[in-house]
Amino acid sequence: MGPEVDTPGTSAPPSAARSAPEPQRGPAPSVLRSLLRTREASVLGALAVSVLAASFMVEGFATGRNAGFLVLDVAAIALIALPMTLVVITGEIDLSVASTLGLTSAVMGQLWVLGLPLETIVPLCVLFGALLGALNGVLVTVAGLPSLAVTIGTMAMYRGLAYAVLGDRAVADFPFTWTGGATSRLPGTDIPWIAVLILVLAALFGLLLHATPIGRSLYAIGNNDEATRFSGISVRWTKLWLFVASGTVAAGAGVFWTLQYGSARADNAYGLELSVVAAVLLGGVSIFGGRGALPGVLAGVLLLGTIRNALMLADVSSDVLDIVTGLLLVVSVVLPTTLARVRERRPGRLRPPRAASRPALPVSPPRRRKVKNRP
Template identity: 65%
Template sequence: MSDIDLDRATTRNRGVPGWLATWDAAVIVLTVVVLIAASFAVENFGTSRNFTFLVLDLLPIILVALPMTMIIVTGEIDLSVASTLGLTSSLMGWMWNNGMSMETIIPLCVAIGAVLGAFNGFLVTGLGLPSLAVTIGTLALYRGLAFVVLGDGAVADFPFAFTGWVTGTIGDGPVPNVLILIVVLALIFGVVQHATPVGRSLYAIGANAQAAHFSGIRVARTKFWLYVASGAVAGLVGVLWTLRYSSARADNGVGLELAVVAAVLLGGVSIFGGKGSLPGVLAGVVLLAALQNALRLEDVSGQALNIVTGTLLVLSVLLPNIVKAVRGNWQRRRLRQSAAH
């Protein structure tokens, strides 16, 4: 498939007007409205201190969502990301207890995450197994291995030089240090997804993987490396999560995959593949994190937070399809009226 053909097949990739672009804009507007409303309605939400906590809250969701967006665009999914986080956190605690330095542990955890992602990729692309079934299986497998490594205990004596950087801010201001990492990785993934032939091929694969294969796109290889990237980022988030709370535990990150998928779909990415944009996803992440943060400030229970996340997940799948159906019916009605005249 030529670049011209790919451009035509993936116009939504660049924000060309359409129902998806409208959905992206609606999510961005809704995010702004929620942030403004919460600043006035929820005590302490608009404070600089809470801004720091809000960024730290959205850090794991937004980082894991970057490769997850690409995976879902290709029509696949990775539900093992939270368990990968938990396993790398457990291994981080085990390695620290065994005298390894943080300078060695951190890249090792990222590499281990990449290996775990590669295992997912091999099962999906090498053996042709469905990604939903594979990653549900490795979700349980990786979490089980995390408990084997560390048990029910926790490791909490990590050096302040690392924990302080993760929880600290730039200078004396409210901007967290980790925001630099978020911006850098978001720019890298955004450029790859929206400004390179590789990114355009993702949309072609999601639209029709067989046609993309016959057009010269290496479908299996592309998907495999997406899973490697997803695992590596989940490993990095495992490190950041552990340092933020200064606690390596096997149950770290439980349920994170639900929040990530909800944010990605809320941001306009189609669960069926072929459609979606990173700006919409970033807005979806901020919207979800802001809602959760505001509800926590109002002392809402964790069960209620799960209900909110689950509801947003259902709506993010349902509403875009309703909008698309309504738009299609309206266009067909106009065509019939034009033909009648």
């Protein structure tokens, strides 16, 4: 046999032949496993457990009629929680939403007493809520005041204005076409029509937060507003419009609340801001800003509503309901911080690889060469 001749394209280059085979890497974590580790998955799991437990332990819970009442009970919380999620993600908070709802209800009742039609009253009330939210936004962004202090002050001021507008009276002679329509169900189902509005608004807010540059800027503001400002994003205008949206939606919830219960009162939705904040934080939004997702917030709203609905069916007093709401609020703030500290102190946690340390070799001083003088 003659000598073998290498043909072009058939033999591997010598460098490839001498190279060692690459080490095999382990399988990458699946998408499902990554999703199960998120805070939203934990909230969904807690919601499923709560629904199952209430279905077996509370009589009358697992019925379509009760499901419709549950949706109506959390409708105002769900509506207000949508813009509140965006506000908290930026590192701010709005505690005046319930007072905005109550003041809107009082103005709605007073305008009805003065003889204005509801077709005119409803848009005026929504516009009035936008102005109330703008006042909060101006005090936070222009005056540079902390949103916690500002909204605590406006919470008391708006509630006082509600009593100044309507006093202790209750306006309850709204037409049945409006009050009955607020609690009407979709044809052939026990689902109230307000659930459709909530889903539509949730889709709009979700797209804004998770699929647009505006949403990414909200997370950036929550993580570091100074760096975001230097990147060219108007932090002031962004926060201002978020407070306007919060006031507008709270006023719309006030209109729905008034029609749902058929009564305009100054004390409507008293203390509802705690339920809204508890639902937002339960859904995985960080109170410090920069983290959270809207699906988790909706799950938090349903979890809070499920627990309250089951306790009410079990004839638990309203004082216990307030205690449970406050407890959930404390847990939603303390638990994430505690788990984060436990992960940091866990001895077996993964750490970034470090470069291998080598023993230092003694370095001798450079030798000086002797230069001979040549004649």
